[in-house]
Amino acid sequence: MTVLRQKVDVLTNQSQEIYKLLKKNLISKEYANYQFMQKSQIPTMHFQRSLPRLPIPALDLTCKRYLAAQKPLLIDEAYIKTESNVEQFINTSGKHLQELLKNYDRLNKHSSYISEFWSDSYLRDRKPIPINYNPILVVHKDERPAYNNQLIRSANMIISSLRFYKSLKADILEPEVYHLNPKKSDTERFRNICSKLPPAISWYGAYLFKAYPLDMSQYPNLFNTTRIPEIDKDRLIHNPAGKHITVQYKGHFYAFRVLTNNNDIIPAKQILARLKYILEDPIPKCEFPIGILTTLERNKWASLRHELESNGNDQCLKYIDSALFNVCLDSEDLGEDPYGIVRNFLHGDGENRWFDKSFSLQISKDGQAAVNFEHAWGDGVAVLRYIQDVYTDSRENPFISPDTDPYDDNISNVIRLDVHLNDKIKSSIQEAKNEYKSTCKSLDIDYLIFNRIGKNVCKKQAVSPDAIMQLGFQVGYYRMTGKFVPTYESCSTAAFKHGRTETVRPCTNATKAFVLAVTSKNKPPVSELKYLISECSKGHNQLTREAAMGQGFDRHLFALKKFAEKTNMACNIFEDPAYAMLNHIILSTSTLNSPAIFAGGFGPVVKNGLGVGYIIKDDELGVLVTSYPPYHRGSDFIDSLRGTFDELVSLLQKY
Structure with a gap:
């Protein structure tokens, strides 16, 4: 054992060798138990080589989605002007910028088209x-x-x-995999098969199990x-x-x-x-x-x-x-x-x-x-x-x-x-x-713990828990201010190589219709309100799917704007005040759910905004709000949310 231990010491920096020794049980159990947290059958970075690349959306679809996000926020006159700017952009500078972005993407196949730009924006x-x-x-x-x-x-x-x-470091940390049906894919059979597949095709093997390996390049x-x-x-x-x-x-x-x-x-x-x-x-x-x-x-x-x-x-x-x-x-x-x-x-x-x-x-x-x-x-x-x-x-x-x-x-x-x-x-x-x-x-920090609604109530009513949370934020903010504002929900694009995040825009025509209906003096009947909630949930699910699949519009336009700046190209879409308005995020929201997490939080991204971290549990939800009075008071938003979620759960449970 002493000789073997010396051999292990020599190979410590060579992760593949350690991985092989661990798999063959040639390292003492006592040593391995202290030195390593996990002993994954599938190497940590096994799927990285075959991960799909983040797609560049079609220009016309991005512009269509952009206009859909602007529609509930702009008055008719401003929207018509923005719509005209977008149409002109599609037929002129947009085409050229799209080609520049595609060429850049072809020359950087080791990464994603957004990775460098997004990191650069932080730095x-x-x-x-x-x-x-x-x-x-x-x-x-x-x-x-x-x-x-x-x-x-x-x-x-x-x-x-x-x-x-x-x-x-030893490549034995469990790879991050999203299992669409864990009972069928989160199994020994899945691990046995995928571990034996060459890295160049391993992602495709996981896909056949309806399991989606996630990018781990950040780890x-x-x-x-x-x-x-x-x-x-x-x-x-x-x-x-x-x-x-x-x-x-x-x-x-x-x-x-x-x-x-x-x-x-x-x-x-x-x-x-x-x-x-x-x-x-x-x-x-x-x-x-x-x-x-x-x-x-x-x-x-x-x-x-x-x-x-x-x-x-x-x-x-x-x-x-x-x-x-x-x-x-x-x-x-x-x-x-x-x-x-x-x-x-x-x-x-x-x-x-x-x-x-x-x-x-x-x-x-x-x-x-x-x-x-x-x-x-x-x-x-x-x-x-x-x-x-x-x-x-x-x-x-x-x-x-x-x-x-x-x-x-x-x-x-x-x-x-x-x-x-x-x-x-x-x-x-x-x-x-x-x-x-x-x-x-x-900075003000306020929180709400609400135990009348959670995943179980939402699933029973066939609506998305996340959609209900976001709908609550829209109703709560409107009740507090009488306004609809740019809203940001972070969505990971880790299903793709070097994916970062995309934006879900939860303020939609559907949520606006429900907010106006539920806050009107002459409320529609419960059946109509429940139908509107269902439509909001469907729409939100669609936006979330698009974002997770790299089909949101925010990162795409952001990258095109960077190329416009690089080439000194004037673009009416980016000079439009409506574009700046949409990116002045008043409601910045994010959730990271885990049984380990007690709370998550961050500050507002603008002085007159709210930072909203939230958690959805089976029978409870939690919201943490940061704000800068007097621009906004998070306590007012929390009070508005409390009444809003009371009303939403009552509506969902009727009939």
Whole structure:
């Protein structure tokens, strides 16, 4: 066994060799159980080569869908003008831009036509990334109180994160697959057949089972990845050589290795000891925490980062940038109040955060846990998979218990990163604290938990639960303001190679008809209202299918606009005020459902907008709303939603 272990050590970086050894059970069970979270029969990236490419929609269909989204928002005169602009665009510049986009797509078959443009849009935006861009996913606490001790929970979640990372690197993490009929495809037979198919045709084999493998190209960027601020456009760096994590506590940065030279996870007792050492460090709270600088406008932060580097902090920043991931150990007890929990993890005071990291694992003093992630490198689908796997693994396979004794024979392996600051940087840190405090104070966070409706009620009435949620948002907003506004629902296009997201536009002619009917003084009979609800559900399902299949219009027009800018081509469709209006998103909505998730949230994308994160459970729904009063008050929207969902469930259950 000693000889075999030496062989494994040599091959640790060669994922295919590890995969073969694991499959043949040539690695000790004890070793594999600690080092790897999963042992998938199908290699993690098995389907990547044969994934279909994101289609470029037909120009006329995109324009038709664009006009359909504009119709409920524009008065007749404005719509006629927009319609004329679109017709002219189809017959003139649109054709040329479509050909440019198709040529670009043909030359970049390794990716998708939207990937570069979409990442670029994140990296070029100069707004601060916390609240504006970085979302959070909050997981449930452990049902065993003793395991919610900050030291125990953070150690277990770090170990599970490393087991996830090792499984990903070894190509033995279960591939992400959407099973249309899990009883028929989520089976050993499916795995046996697909694992034996050559990667070049593996997707087609899964398709015959009505199972759809999803793109996993973003997953490697979960780890060792950081966004670096630069003037005008930031950049992403990925340093796979990093074998350490960074930990923030009381505003200070610490770093310690979690992987050996052979890429083995260090013993659990050592990880526990190193975290304990940090939590027991008697050093006072950091007066000038550099993490607050990641809350700044990006050009300002870029200048200050260069100042930091030139002031002798280059090595310190390299530790942060190259870390596998960042851990924020907070000093506050958050209790069970969703408001306080979300506010702390979404923004906090910024002093114990590094928002530029691909993701930070955040754990409060009383064991509440969340992930806050930077958005340029990837989307919520990859982060959701990571956090739900880590949440489950850390609960079901904890390597640290309340009885575990920490042990490390060389605690000096924990490094506190000493930062050298001149007066200019100190002054900038103080200014950033004040500025960020003002921003956070201006943000309202409100929530609704409604237990009269959920998936079960909707399915019984043969309507889409997501459609009912979105319909509720339309009715609720109209009741609050008397207006119909641009609405965004995020939809993943991970069914395609390097797919990112597409937009579903939930404000439709059908939803407008129902809103006007249900809010009128002379309401139609219940049967007519239920018919209108059914039509809204059908329409929403169609829009969702189109978006998921790469047939939405938003990303297509976005790419065409980028080519128009590149070639200095004037396009009346993009110069039309209606186009800018449609992309000034008032209702920004998103959902990521999982039994692991307690709450998810993000900030409004515009000052006069609402950020709406929601979860639909079997017999309950939850809505989290962020807003900037006095533009909007999320509490008013929540009050309106409460009455709206009451009425919707009453309508659905009648007759």
